[in-house]
Amino acid sequence: MTAANPAVLVEGLLGGSPVVALELAHGEPPALALARAGWRAERALSAVSLPGPEWRVLVRYAVAPADPVDLPAEPTVRRDAGLGEVDVAGAVVRRRVAAYALVSSARGLLLTELSARTNVAGRWNLPGGGLDPCEQVEDALRREVWEESDQEIEGVAFREVVSDHWVGRAPHGVVEDYHAVRLIHTARCPDPTDPVIHDVGGSTSDVRWFGWDEVGQVPLADSVAPLIRDAVRRHLA
Template sequence: MRTNVPGGIRVVGRTDGGARVEAGRLAQGQHPEALLARHGWRADRAVGADLAADGALELAYVVSRLSGIRPGEVDVPRDPDVAPDEAGDPYQRVAAYAVVRSDRGLLLTQYNDLTHVAGSWGLPGGGLDDGESPVEGVHREVWEETGQRIELGGLAEVQSSHWIGRAPNGVVEDFHAVRIVYRASCPQPTDTTVHDVGGTTADARWVPLDLLGELSLSAPWHHVSELALGSP
């Protein structure tokens, strides 16, 4: 399995009493909530994403005891242009993003034609480099894509998506995306500049919150509560 986090992903829980719960390593295509559920825990909210001493990325959740029937496995969706008999190359990619606010609005980036969602908008951020922590990665990515220096707040959420699709180079991938999303502020916003020439960012923009509905957001950001509610 290809991955940009060679140490792998470990999922842990923290109970209300402060006890640590080890759920184990996150397999290709497995969602953190499902892994915790297999061990009898419900993921109430994500609270941490840090590199551990052994090189693993540790995702931490506040958990409570799971009651009732544990969730089962779900079918892996395929893009329309991928035939049922095509096998994908497994790829688990961890990326860090930020919901960045300033007195100029919300910071968004537009995808270019190196992606399947050219023209749509999303949060600044991207894949981690080898050995890079999510905090380091999100600061680097926001600067590369927008030219802004930010101050991070808390962890907003962790997303996990799994599908089989065709990469821009035509290769079929069994793709597992793990997205770590932070809250952030920009005390000294400036006009945006895309430094990452040759990357996937076509444009970057400060968008007033009352105009957010006029932009087409890519699928991962449709249900991010920080965007939907316009919360600080």
């Protein structure tokens, strides 16, 4: 992949030893790639940027042998309304690797509201954002959380990958064949304050701490809504 489109490598470990290594195809979720190779993704272990001149991100999973015929469902490739076949055929291929976190504190769960620069303005998302070329994943997460909320985090733990693939028009007007690879973490904010957006004019229009019993009252971004709802259920159980 190019500097703008990092390669995503997936390594499967069985009993702590590597047993499979592959590179994600464009739009391909890691669990599907592993299943095609005969392995079932049991648990996401780590995600790091690799050193070197080329931008590569390595995601490791604990795996178990699986029947390659029993594949996960192929992901649906969404298309923005109003795009014709000519638009789709000429779409610029882009992959974005981003780090996000379920950030909790004594004040609840930190969420960011998506701005009019996105196609889902008004929905609430996890704090985080795209990696800079060759930036370490946890460094990117800490930077993005601070830029979007002025909060410092600790206890960062990698949890899973959310892969999404669609064809749509970017804010600058270009039609893109877009693969979003979201590296999801959990983290704690030991000293929560009233959030402040430092990256003004970006994809975040508001940021707030929500009490756990308040989260279900706001519209959530589809890509992370199941993760957020599951976290709320576990916290309130």
